[in-house]
Amino acid sequence: MAETKTTPEGLTYEGIIVARANTIEQIAAPFRRGKDSPIIATLTVSSFDVDQLANILPSTGASFLMVDFHLEGVNIENVFKIRELADYPVCLIGLVEADSNKESVLEEAGLDKLYNIPLTPAIVHKMKRELPGEIHNTQSTWGKGAWNIAPDMIRKAAKQAGGAPWERHKIGVWSPKGGVGKTFLATELGVALSGIGGRSCVLVDANMNGGHVKLRLGFDNLDKQRSIVNAANIYRLEGGNSSNEAIKKALSEDIFLKVGGHGNLDLLAGVDSMIEAQHDALATEAGYQFAQDMMDHLRRHYEFVIVDLGSSTNVGVHRGVLIKLDTVLIIAEPGLTSINDSRTGANLLEQIGIPRDDIKLVINKWLPDVGLSLKAASASANLSIAGLIPFDASGNVTRAENEGISFVAKHAGSTKLPTHTQKTLDGIIDVASRFYPPIGFAWNQRKTEQGKKGFFKGWKKND
Template identity: 25%
Template sequence: MSRFVLITPNADFENRLRQAVAGGLQGGVQTFLTNVLPAGPFDLFAQLNQERPEVLVLGPDVPMDEALRLATVLDVQAPDLTVLLVSEPDPAFILQAMRAGVRDILSPSADSDQMRVLLEHACQSFANRHRTEPFQQSDSGKGTVIGVFSPKGGVGKTTIATNLAVGLGKIAPMSVVIVDLDLQFGDVASGLYLNPAHTVTDAVSPAASQDTLVLKAFLTVHPSSIYALCAPVSPVEADFITPEQVTRLLEQLADEFQYVVVDTAPGLPEIGLAAMEACTDVVWVSAMDIPSVRGLRSGLDILRQLDIMPEGRHVVLNMADPKCGLSVQDVESTLGAPVDVSVPRSRAIAFSTNRGVPVLQEARKDPAVKGLNRLVERFSPNGRAKSPRKTHRRVVV
């Protein structure tokens, strides 16, 4: 599907915009290489080879008076469409454009990186206007709550969680939310390159816990068509969030979203245990080293004794490397459980983490991408239809 529509006779600008979209945004671009603008939304949508797009880019080299006229018509007749105008940033003209319904101004000389940032904001604007639309739910009326846990830190748990959320966003756009419950030192915001206006602190407030519409207003939209609820800015705020509040929060989100992905703090803190009890599935993450594997074994033993192990269990071996001295069989023997998904050590993942763009958000070919996609597939409608016995298969590193 083409999320973006561009009208311009300028082929060079079109190439730069396509590079911007290919650099980390989902969806494609449909271009009309002309300076003739449609009369209104009916004429525009009749020429498209799809359902309505999210963002319309006008220019460069289109008549500015015609562009402002079209923006005014679209603002009234198709207000959900985000309109961007390509023009030099003259203050007087910007004010005129905003009054016509243009959401933002893009410089004709902008490079692909600058374009990508502006297009991301445009997609967030589109998603915010659809924030109150009903979310798709499972047959039971509750969403799937997936907790990502690890007794040890440094195993790539947040990387797994953010990529899982982005991957599920492709299956169920705008029906996925990731919650950062590493309340003191959570990294979901940096992992998704977000600067959220609201955090978990706001989401567990009395107003939000009593009104789901208030809660939704505290979610941050990500360009990959998912929502995020990030950890508090200050670690001190974590002391004022209780397990009971976390339980209520996850219950609310499960009522509204098809998938709720929960990133947790290392170990098994009280908040983490409360989250686990609300989960339908748990993804256990271990690195391929003895301390990580033994730590996970100890954690599993404790949870079995406490009898709070969720029915859905998925063991992920992250940063797997056949040259590290351990094999998958060694890991499974120590854990007393099969490894379901193996994610090889990858420079692509390290690079994407530093950029704040999850590797599944981009069209990359990498062995680690295949491993992450296998994890996502376990939660797809087809993957969920398989019996639990068939979903546990030996993997090869």
């Protein structure tokens, strides 16, 4: 997860602190030169001016911007605007008074780090321990993704989309029936958004009927203690009941599997069987509460949360996840029976409180000339279509699965692919670009540059 990063020892990082005049000295004091600190405050400012700070950052080489959110004029939009205008990999650190009405809002805002003020020795110690890794991560991942044609093309796409092309998102992949490709779509979305888009993502296997995400990614023989079962049990043993400390311990870095070797895609593995799903920590109300707190926590630490779900809405974990999602992708095959099942499923989701506008249809294994148009499929399901993924008759989807590697990871770096495989890739990228538009722009540009090596050249199998 994002909370623990590694960085070369001995490095120091210099930056800017922006805070109220009556608190700035107390905040900056532990980070003065000569304090044997890896974090050095080289400049302190007691007024907040977006344009001025955007100009200062690159000229000073500041690694971080630490901002007191109680200073007049400071809000989350303007803080992010500074980084956008500076076009510079600065780590954004928020400071907020404990138990203030701003704290809960900022926890969900997506800052790189957030700490309480006034600073205590324990908080200062935590900052000195955590921030070097966080700053190093910000710098090392700046402009990554999209086969290293970022950042220029990614920024161009962002500007074309009006300056705010995407937002952090919780995406669920669901269907009222099994065997239509839920795990396939959830897995490939996670790989596309992290590996091509360069965003921080977590894949959650919350299918209480028995999940297969770890099998699809080659983790089947690895540590079985790192799973949603163990996370839920830790949460229960630590008191549960929406305790912030309990969910932090349950979802510590050690519970996640690292996918592909690139560092920005984590996996929370699922249950191996329906018997495991009956564990006291996952069953009924306990699972319902854990799932909600899990989703809220992950939303604070990842830019994209992608969940593979089981079909029943009566299962506590499934329902707890569903009501926390921003978008539910119902996946179906291109036959009227499957499409009509999607309509029934969407009606069921509405009954548990999910707005119809938040439910989209993805058609998997699409074939031309099957007697069903996209317009007819949309009308039959009474859902807008988020994408279609053409059927890959070459068998490459199944081959990737049997090898324990993502289909996107295996083939996205190739410039010469069977037509069916290329179309299937295009379909997956089209769905991903609905949540992060720069991926689509970069993908289309990449296809025009024959011979350019793909981003996935260094993707590692999880063996």
